Amino acid sequence: MEYMSVKEASLKWHISDRRIRVLCSERKIFGIIKEGKNYRIPVDALKPVDGRTLRGKDIPREYKEIFARIDAKKVELQKRRVLTQGELERFREEFLIEFTYNSNAIEGNTLTLQETALVLEGITIDRKPLKDHLEVVGHKEAFLYVMDMVSKQVPISEKVIKEIHSLILVDRPHDRGVYRQIPVRIMGSTQIPAQPFLVPIQMEELMMRLNKMHLIERLARFHMEFERIHPFIDGNGRTGRLLMNLELMQQGFPPINVKFTDRKRYYECFADYHEHNNASKMIIMLADYMEEELDGYLTILR
Incomplete structure (x- = not known):
């Protein structure tokens, strides 16, 4: 060195x-x-990174080093050359394929990465359920909507959340963009989601909290609280991961991709939060993903 x-x-x-x-x-x-x-x-x-960027935020001691490292890499990335329109489109296409595959696979979609890429191109996969195909198409449209919201700097709101969900749940027209009206349980989890009559109240409260945290911690807690409320009858996980990327991109960070191969670690993050009120595992997981994305861009641009 x-x-x-x-x-x-x-x-x-x-x-x-x-x-x-x-x-x-x-x-x-x-x-x-x-x-x-x-x-x-x-x-x-x-x-x-200039310490003033964290002024006014409550940063737990155990996260200060990793948050400072992430912020420094973001600053470094912003100083590098601007990508051409063609390069940006190539990055987005590659990310969309992997993000759509992983996010859907976590929820049980059976299409492989290659099959997901083909469906995104408009090709039908023989002997695969129509539902799996529609989930790919819906996720793509939801991601494009998120990109449009980023370009227009539209903040996250309940209206935006419902519109993202409406695009995600293309195969269930009566449930799209509508808060659930029945109690639900999450398979394999001891956490009981909010009762239906509490969903609108808790969603409104969620939109007003967590403002004084570093972005990574805020998104981790928002994501876990969103999934705890479980506002929709289906599609909550995919919607939640799109919301994380909406906020990240609006703040100048690249989007992250929670991998299907990491689903066990991902589920353990929720379990630790719901059972022990410990958000550390999710915060560190998202920070790891963000550093991975930043390092990838910096390696290419260097």
Whole structure:
């Protein structure tokens, strides 16, 4: 690995030598080596995020390092060259295929990744249920709607949530975009979702909470509370994951893709939250996914 001096880092990042030494002593620059009174800093180290970006937010100590790392990578990504329209469309097409496959597979869809890609192109898969095909089409339309909301900077609201759900549940016209009116149970979970008459009240309350948290923690808690309320008769998981990406993209982050292969870890996050009120597992899982996405973009753009 190549290293630079404090002076070189100062010139590169446009901050004072003294400030860099303080950041090194506080271990806010990752990968440094201390030799006597001098610090050696990796040449590809990210400029530490300005602490003022977290001002006014309640950041638990155990998340400060990973949130600072994510914010620094986001800043680094924004400084890199702008992708061409063709490159952006290619990234979005690839993400849409994988995101649609994984999100649907978590909910029991039987189409493979390759079959999902074919259905997105308009091809029918022999001996696969019509329901599976419609779920792919619905998810695609919902994702395109999310992208439109991002471009228009439309904030999340109950109206937006219902419209996303309406696109997701294309195979059940009477239940689309409508809060459920019967009690439900989630298979394999001890958590009992809200009673039907409480759903509108709890959804309204959910939209007004969690504002002082870092985005990753806020989304993790929002997602788990949304699934706890379970406002719709079906399609809650797919809707919830689209809502996370709507907020992420509006805040300048790339979207994340919860993998079907990670479904056991994903379900354990909900169980730990509902049984022990512990949100840490979901927060760390989403942070891991976000770092993975940011690292992928930075590797390409470098």
